[in-house]
Amino acid sequence: xxxxxxxxxxxxxxxxxxxxxxxxxxxxxxxxxxxxxxxxxxxxxxxxxxxxxxxxxxxxxxxxxxxxxxxxxxxxxxxxxxxxxxxxxxxxxxxxxxxxxxxxxxxxxxxxxxxxxxxxxxxxxxxxxxxxxxxxxxxxxxxxxxxxxxxxxxxxxxxxxxxxxxxxxxxxxxxxxxxxxxxxxxxxxxxxxxxxxxxxxxxxxxxxxxxxxxxxxxxxxxxxxxxxxxxxxxxxxxxxxxxxxxxxxxxxxxxxxxxxxxxxxxxxxxxxxxxxxxxxxxxxxxxxxxxxxxxxxxxxxxxxxxxxxxxxxxxxxxxxxxxxxxxxxxxxxxxxxxxxxxxxxxxxxxxxxxxxx
Numbered sequence: 001x002x003x004x005x006x007x008x009x010x011x012x013x014x015x016x017x018x019x020x021x022x023x024x025x026x027x028x029x030x031x032x033x034x035x036x037x038x039x040x041x042x043x044x045x046x047x048x049x050x051x052x053x054x055x056x057x058x059x060x061x062x063x064x065x066x067x068x069x070x071x072x073x074x075x076x077x078x079x080x081x082x083x084x085x086x087x088x089x090x091x092x093x094x095x096x097x098x099x100x101x102x103x104x105x106x107x108x109x110x111x112x113x114x115x116x117x118x119x120x121x122x123x124x125x126x127x128x129x130x131x132x133x134x135x136x137x138x139x140x141x142x143x144x145x146x147x148x149x150x151x152x153x154x155x156x157x158x159x160x161x162x163x164x165x166x167x168x169x170x171x172x173x174x175x176x177x178x179x180x181x182x183x184x185x186x187x188x189x190x191x192x193x194x195x196x197x198x199x200x201x202x203x204x205x206x207x208x209x210x211x212x213x214x215x216x217x218x219x220x221x222x223x224x225x226x227x228x229x230x231x232x233x234x235x236x237x238x239x240x241x242x243x244x245x246x247x248x249x250x251x252x253x254x255x256x257x258x259x260x261x262x263x264x265x266x267x268x269x270x271x272x273x274x275x276x277x278x279x280x281x282x283x284x285x286x287x288x289x290x291x292x293x294x295x296x297x298x299x300x301x302x303x304x305x306x307x308x309x310x311x312x313x314x315x316x317x318x319x320x321x322x323x324x325x326x327x328x329x330x331x332x333x334x335x336x337x338x339x340x341x342x343x344x345x346x347x348x349x350x351x352x353x354x355x356x357x
Contacts (some may be wrong), residue, residue, distance in 0.1 A: 036077070097177050
């Protein structure tokens with residue numbers, strides 16, 4: 001078709017009429033909007049999202065710019081998947097376990113109780129077939145997922161009152177995400193989904209008795225210590241802290257090959273950077289919480305952990321029957337962990353034991 005000034009103007013007018021569902025294009029440059037599930041610059045996931053967006057612009061020489069929006073600025077934090085899916089925004093930065101209601105098997109792409117740690121999880125995605133299954137799971141929503149950040153293993157949570165044993169879990173109301181809610185329910189507690197900005201008010205007002213978020217460097221700025229000084233470990237519900245980038249498939253297909261590559265590189269860099277940051281800052285944050293805020297760090301009792309592990313095996317196992325695809329994801333994940341078990345026990349766990357003071 002021969003292009004004329006009239007046809008070109010008509011094409012541009014049509015693109016503008018589609019509103020937010022189309023990237024803004026000017027002189028070969030693309031501008032996207034990225035909705036996130038975090039408040040801006042929240043230590044860990046918030047700073048990861050900012051780094052990710054900035055690096056895309058840098059790596060493309062400004063030919064793909066990403067404007068970042070915190071939770072609630074465009075859509076609530078728990079509606080990021082919907083916003084990317086329907087084209088309200090081109091990209092999102094969030095965590096897969098928020099979509100357990102829509103896709104029960106999505107939890108495998110963030111974390112599952114007593115499951116893989118960050119490196120093992122990444123290995124499954126990149127070397128064990130996990131990435132292809134992830135893309136297949138999200139395809140009906142018109143969204144492409146990729147790993148784009150990690151806060152590392154989590155703590156077990158903040159509680160207004162001490163939990164001496166399994167019996168103390170009965171009747172507790174806990175802010176918790178993913179399959180952890182079902183595990184705590186098996187222990188007699190009630191798991192409640194609360195967006196990140198609303199966690200401290202809910203804990204302060206007694207709407208919940210406990211809050212599980214992330215690790216010390218992420219938890220400390222939230223102010224939980226001011227209302228709940230009982231801090232528990234280990235974080236059996238979230239041994240991994242993977243974040244995901246969600247990209248609208250139609251928007252992705254309009255990008256050039258090098259723009260797509262830049263996004264992939266920025267995502268991988270953000271993941272590696274997040275783990276390094278967590279390792280560097282969690283120790284100092286934990287010491288400060290103990291020394292400056294009188295936080296009591298306690299290990300969950302053996303009877304509670306044993307009951308939680310048993311409950312987790314049941315809850316995770318039940319995912320296999322949710323759908324044919326859920327079964328394949330579950331089987332792939334568990335088979336990969338089985339293949340790496342010996343090295344995990346001898347290499348990773350052995351090194352940790354050797355370094356115990």
